[in-house]
Structures are given as C-alpha cells and as structure tokens.
Amino acid sequence: MAFxxxxxxxxxxxxxxxxxxxxxxxxxxSSSSLRGLALAADSVSAPFLLGIAGAVFTWGxxxxxxVLGLGGGYLLLQLLVAPLLPLARAGSVPDYFGxxxxxxxxxxxxxxxxxSMAALLxxxxxxxxxxxxxxxxxNHGIGVAIAAVAxxxxxxxxxxxxxxxxxxxxxxxxxxxxxxxLVQVSTAKYGxxxxxxxxxxxxxxxxxxxxxxxxxxxxxxxxxxxLMRPFLSLSLLNFLGLVLGLALGMASLPNLLSRHFMAPxxxxxxxxxxxxxxxxxxxxxxxxxxxxxxxxxxxxxxxDRVALADLPAWMFTYGNLGFVEICGQAATDAAAVTKACxxxxxxxxxxxxxxxxxxxxxxxxxxxEITGLGETWFGVLAAAALGAxxxxxxxxxxxxxxxxxxxxDALGGSRWEHLAMAAAAVAVAAVAAVARxxxxxxxxxxxxxxxAAGLFPALIAGLWWRRANAAGASAAILAALPVTLIYIxxxxxxxxxxxxxxSSLSSAGPMASETFGDLKQAWTVAAAGPAKDAAWxxxxxxxxxxxxxxxxxNLAAVVLALPVGLVTLxxxxxxxxxxxxx
Numbered sequence: 001m002a003f004x005x006x007x008x009x010x011x012x013x014x015x016x017x018x019x020x021x022x023x024x025x026x027x028x029x030s031s032s033s034l035r036g037l038a039l040a041a042d043s044v045s046a047p048f049l050l051g052i053a054g055a056v057f058t059w060g061x062x063x064x065x066x067v068l069g070l071g072g073g074y075l076l077l078q079l080l081v082a083p084l085l086p087l088a089r090a091g092s093v094p095d096y097f098g099x100x101x102x103x104x105x106x107x108x109x110x111x112x113x114x115x116s117m118a119a120l121l122x123x124x125x126x127x128x129x130x131x132x133x134x135x136x137x138x139n140h141g142i143g144v145a146i147a148a149v150a151x152x153x154x155x156x157x158x159x160x161x162x163x164x165x166x167x168x169x170x171x172x173x174x175x176x177x178x179x180x181x182l183v184q185v186s187t188a189k190y191g192x193x194x195x196x197x198x199x200x201x202x203x204x205x206x207x208x209x210x211x212x213x214x215x216x217x218x219x220x221x222x223x224x225x226x227l228m229r230p231f232l233s234l235s236l237l238n239f240l241g242l243v244l245g246l247a248l249g250m251a252s253l254p255n256l257l258s259r260h261f262m263a264p265x266x267x268x269x270x271x272x273x274x275x276x277x278x279x280x281x282x283x284x285x286x287x288x289x290x291x292x293x294x295x296x297x298x299x300x301x302x303x304d305r306v307a308l309a310d311l312p313a314w315m316f317t318y319g320n321l322g323f324v325e326i327c328g329q330a331a332t333d334a335a336a337v338t339k340a341c342x343x344x345x346x347x348x349x350x351x352x353x354x355x356x357x358x359x360x361x362x363x364x365x366x367x368x369e370i371t372g373l374g375e376t377w378f379g380v381l382a383a384a385a386l387g388a389x390x391x392x393x394x395x396x397x398x399x400x401x402x403x404x405x406x407x408x409d410a411l412g413g414s415r416w417e418h419l420a421m422a423a424a425a426v427a428v429a430a431v432a433a434v435a436r437x438x439x440x441x442x443x444x445x446x447x448x449x450x451x452a453a454g455l456f457p458a459l460i461a462g463l464w465w466r467r468a469n470a471a472g473a474s475a476a477i478l479a480a481l482p483v484t485l486i487y488i489x490x491x492x493x494x495x496x497x498x499x500x501x502x503s504s505l506s507s508a509g510p511m512a513s514e515t516f517g518d519l520k521q522a523w524t525v526a527a528a529g530p531a532k533d534a535a536w537x538x539x540x541x542x543x544x545x546x547x548x549x550x551x552x553x554n555l556a557a558v559v560l561a562l563p564v565g566l567v568t569l570x571x572x573x574x575x576x577x578x579x580x581x582x
Contacts, residue, residue: 001186001487003375003379004134004135004136004137004163004379004382005135005136005380006379007135007380007382008131008132008135008136008383008386010383010384011131011135011382011383011384011385011386011387011390012150012380012386012387012389012390014170014173014383014384014386014387015150015154015386015387015390015391016150016153016157018166018167018169018170018387018391019154019155019157019158019166019390019394020331021191022200022367024246028228028354029183029359030274032152032268032274032275033191033271033275034164034165034168035164035168035259035263035268035272035274035275035276036271036272036273036274036275036276036277036278036279037167037168037169037172037274037275037279037402038164038167038168038171038259039256039259039272039273039276039280039392040171040275040276040279040280040283040393040396040501040513041167041168041170041171041174041388042167042238042255042256042259043070043073043074043250043256043276043280043282043394044070044171044174044252044283044284045120045124045127045388045392045393045395045444046124046127046128046131046385046386046388046389046392046393046440047120047123047124047126047127047440047441047443047444048066048070048186048284048441048444049127049174049178049283049364049447050127050130050131050361050364050365050385050440051066051127051289051360051361051364051439051440051441051444052066052067052287052288052359052364052441053287053290053291053294053363053364053367053522054291054361054362054363054364054439054441055291055360055441056288056291056292057235057291057294057295057358057360057363058358058363059225059230059232059233059234060225060226060228060229060233061228061229061231061232062230062231062232062233062234063225063237063291064244064288065239065242065287066242066284066308066441066445067285067287068243068246069243069244069245069246069247069249069250070246070250070280070284071251071277071280071281071284072243072244072246072248072250073142073246073248073249073251073253073275073448074112074250074267074273074276074280074281075272075277076247076248076250076251077250077251077256077260077276077277078270078273078274079261080460080463080464081251081252081257081459081460082147082260082269082270082272082273083261083266083269083270084265084266084464085257085260085261085268085269085463086260086263086264086265086266086269088100088261090261091258091261091262091361091402092254092258092261092399092402092403093109093113093254093258093399093403093455093459094106094109094110094113094402094403095107095259096134096257096261096459096462097260097458097462097473100462101458101462101468101469101470101473101474102470103465104470105458105470105473105474105477108454108473108474108477108478108481109403109454109455109477110404110506111402111454111460111477111481112450112451112453112454112455112477112481113254113399113400113402113403113451113455114400114403114404115450115481115485116249116253116423116447116448116450116451116454116455117254117255117396117397117399117400117447118255118396118400118402118428118429118447119367119443119444119446119450120396120432120443120444120447120448121393121397121400121425121426121429122429122432122443122445123440123441123444123447124151124389124392124393124396124438125144125147125148125151125389125392125393125426125429125430126144126361126433126436126439126440126443127361127385127389127440128143128144128145128147128150128151128386128389128390128393129141129143129144129145129146129433129559130143130321130323130361130362130365130440131143131147131365131382131385131386131389132144132146132147132150132386133321134317134318134365134382135322135382135386138443139321139322140321140322140434140436140497141434141438144216144430144433144434145390145430145434147386147430148426148427148429148430148433150390151390151393151394151397151426152419152422152423152426154390154391154394155394155397155419155422155426155472156419158394162252164532166391167391167392170387170388170391170392171283173388174283174384174385174388175279175282175283175386176380176384177380177381177383177384177385178286178381178384179195179282179285179286179375181285181288181368181377181381182195182230182286182289182293183195183202185371186198186199186289186295187372189201189202190262194210194377195286195289196285196286196288196289196385198289199288199289199292199293199324200516202289202293202295202296203227203228203290203292204320204430205296206227206292206295206296206299207226207227207228207489209296209299209300209303210224210299212228212303213299213302213303213353213437214353216303216305217352217353218302218303218305218332218353219302219352219353219354220352220353220354221352222354223354224353224354227292234553234555234556235551237551237552237556237557237559238551238552238553238556240559241552241553241555241556241558241559242445242553242555242556242557242558244452244556244558244562245445245448245449245452245555245556245557245558245559246445246448246449247343248448248451248452248456248558248562249447249448249449249450249451249452249558250448251452252452252455252456252459252460253364253393253448253451253455254396254399254403254451254455255398255399256395258399258402259272260272260273275321275448287364287535290361290363290364290367291366293371294363294366294367294370294371294512297370297371297372298356298358298370299353301351302352302353302356302428305350305351306350306351307349307351308326308334308337308338308341308348308349308350308351309334309338310334311331311334311337311351312369312370312371314366314369314370315331315371315400316331316332316333316334318331318358318359318362318366319331319332319360320332322359323358323359323361323362324357324359324362325354325356325357326339326340326341326351326355326356326357327343327355328340329339341355359380360439360441361439361440361441361530362397364381364385365381365382365385367379367381372456382555396447396534397422397425397426400425401418401421401422401425402494404421405418405421414464437492437493438492439497442555445555446488446554449484449488449557449558449561450481450484450485450488451480451557452558452561452562453480453483453484453557453558453561453562453565454477454480454481454484455477456562456565457476457480457562457565457566457569458472458473458476458477458565458569461473461476461569461570461573465573467573467574468569468573469573469577471572471573471576472568472569472570472571472572472573472574473569473573475568475569475572476565476568476569476572477565479564479565479568480561480562480564480565480568481561483557483560483561484557484560484561487497487549487554487557487560488554490546490547491548491553491554492544492554495544495547496520496539496540496543496547498543499516499543499546499547502547502549504550505549505550506546506547506549506551507546507548507550507551508546512542512545513546515542516539516542516543516546519535519538519539519542520539522535522538522539523535523536523538523539525547
C-alpha cells in the first residue's frame, strides 16, 4: 500500500530527529520523573514492546512470565541497586567494577557487558528489520540491512553522553502508539476504558471458542493450548526461572545502570526507578490485553470455517516475509496454501488451528490487521516501533563501545575510531539478526540472562557486602557467565550432541528418547541431499525440545548459573585476603 513507506519515513524521521535533538540540554532534565521516562524507554525497548504480546498469544498464561520478570526487575532496581549507585562515582558498569574491585574484575565485567549487550543489539535489529521489511515490503534480510544503516546514521548524529530527555519523549511516543487504540477497543466492546481490566471478558469468550473449535474438529487437542491454563509451555521451575532471570538481568543491565550512575543524589536515583516502574507497568501490562484481542479475532475467523481460498490478505503479507505457515508451507498465496493442505493425510479445504503457525514476532505488529482496527493504528504503531528500535539500540551499542574503550582499553578515544568500531559491532549484529537464531524476545531474554549471571552477583555484593573482594568477584564471573553462555549455545545450536552427552540428566521421558533415537537413525541412513537435510531438521527440532539438564530450558539458565556465581563469590571472598573497598 502507498501509505506504508510514509510511516517508514515517519519512524525513521522520529529516530533521526530525537538523535539530533538529544545533543541539546534543557532545564529540568535531571528530574526524577524525566529520568524515569528515559529508563522506561530503555527497558521496554522494541523487542519487548513487540514481543510480549506474541509470547502471551503463543504460550497463554506462561507468557505472563515476561511481564512479571520485567516488573520484578524494576522493583530490584528501586530497592537494592539504584539507591547506592550514585555513591560509586562511576560512569559505567566496568568503571564501577574497576573502582570497587580492581583491574581484573573490570576486564571480566567488560566481557559480560559485551556478550549481553551484543545479544540485545541483535534483538533490536531483528525488531527494526521486521518493521522495515513489513513497511517497505522487502524480505527480512533487506529489512535488517536497512535498519542497520539507519541505526548507524542515528548513532552518528547523537553526541557522546547525550541528554536523557530524548528517550523520555520516545517513551511518550510508544505510549501514545500502543495504549489509546486498546482503550478504544476496550471501551467499545465492554464499556471499560482500562484494557488491563476489560480483557478479562475477552478471556471468557476465548475459552468458549476453544471448546467450540474442539467440538467442530477445527482444533487438535494436542495443539490447542488453553489461554489461561498455566504451565503448559513452561514448567513451574522454568516459569520461575524465567521471571528470576529477567528480574536480575533488568537490575544489572548496563545501559540502564548508566542512567543511575549519573543521578545527582541517592534520592533521585531511587525515585527515578519508582517512576520507571510506574510508567513501564502501564505499557507492559497492556500486552496481555492485545494478545487476547488478537487471539479472539483469530479463533473467530477459524470458527467461521473460512475457506483456504478466502484467507485474509494479512496472512499472505506476513507469509511472504516468512512469519506465517499454513499446512507446513510458507503462506505466500492462496494457491500455495490450498495445495499444501490438500497434500496432508487429513486434507482440508478450510482453515484449522493446527494447520496455522504464526511467528510470535509478528503478533503485535499485525494486531491491527488481524483485529480490524484499521490502517492508521498499524502505521502509527509500526512507526513508533521502528523509532523505538533505532533509538533504544543506541543503549546496548554505547555500552559495548564503552566497555571496549573505557573498561578494556581496547579502543582509542577519537570519534572516527569510535564510529568505526560502532560500524563493526552493528555489522556483526546485523549478520546474526538476518540468520534469526531465535525470535527477538528470546534473544532479548538471553541478553538479560547473560547480564544476570555475569554481573548481578558481584554487583549486588559490591553494593551491600564489604567483605566481597576482587578474587571473589572474578571467580563469580568466571564461574557463572560460561555456564550460562555454554548452556544457551549448546541446547539451542548443538542440541543433538548435548542430548547424546547428557541424556541421563534430561527430563525427556522414554517415548521422547525413543523418538530421538528413531530420528537419529533416519538421519544416519538418509541419502545425501534434500532428504538428509530434512531428516536433520526434524532431528534437531526434536532434540531442542528435550536437550536440557533436569528440565531447565535455556530461557531459565539463570537457575543453574546464579547459585554457582553466588556460592563462588562468597566462598572465594571469605577464603582470600580482605580488600577494603574505596
């Protein structure tokens, strides 16, 4: 449509304008409320803005772990971390580690910062690439490339140590783009202008529709996950582990802590965290309502027994981007969908729930098209999401460069060297974003998990326990960070080998283990070529579902890493010479 490039230009212009204007200082920009707005914008960045509703849509009740985790992170910031940071007189997380512990912990903190912020930068580029691809009607790889160039342009416009009011304005833009349409729908449907309350009515309608679809054979009981039944996608342990990882990661996220380091007083730091909690809660608690409205619209469409030849246009729009599959094939057009469904053992001519696979990344962006809210809201939300992705991506990118420059002494101080290193970091992140190693919310969660494992034990001990020393901090990072990184990489990218090595510690039952053996045998005997590739994909997909230790998913890797880090820090600090902190 002709209007879509206009909204792309609007989003790009918003990001560029805020980047340029952030050079200016204004009166009152050190106020706690403005700092809280900036913190909320930095934390509820594009991957979370676009991804939380998709998680609730896909996982139902279990997706609420993301909301609880982010909210818990703000509480930890406000209660345990933020009040003491201004006293450190540091400018960044590595700088704090250097002043509190010494050179070696500072170097290790740099490594944790680079790894966690690199994952977050990849998630930001995935979000920006998705929006760019949708608005410009190009494939996802080209969208990521365009987003990477735009990010570098915005980064070049910003000044080092830029002011906070631009991020505060960005949060207001996100708020206006996301909430008012939901308020309108909630008021029109249920007479309640608060979507966080009104959507409970939608939940009851969804439950009724789910039962109807099962009765009409339009949904498979093995595929249908009731929206409000807990622990279907995540066990209780993984649910709590995900909440804990997000909370601890948020409380130790380098780009957020840098805001608190610059707070003029302890009181300002504490109240900034309070305002950030209030502002961000208003936004993230609306995501479940959006997910419920999308779920209701989709189940209603399926319940109407829509023919495959009459599917709505949005399915093919996102199918061509690789985000919608029907009957196991990309939904590129009606003919391809009809052919794919006709080849199934239980061929069908109408859309069924088990035949439809929506990528969770697209749910928020496509919400207006799915629910019929109109093109205007789609365009405004897309422009705001693009602007948010480009502006807030400056946080992880700056944290990476600060770690390399100020923390690790690996980068010179000239502007051209700074821009060259920024271009290299963005290029690497863009390559990873094009490969899409996971959905953008998972990437962002991994980033917070790495920050929680690598930074939180030494950070919190340094603030509250005078006995913590350099040896203990170094040992904690060296113990917890590799555990988290290896567990994430091994269970996601080397799942087959991981399960082979640790099958006795996996939660996989006898049937799942037998299926793994059958799939591995099929892959072994398959002839080279497409058949062997298809066999490997099936084997790897199954292995990822069972490659774990004691049932712990990689999203909850902090359950393994945090005890290791804390115990190591305490024991080593007690067994080595005490060093009084500065």
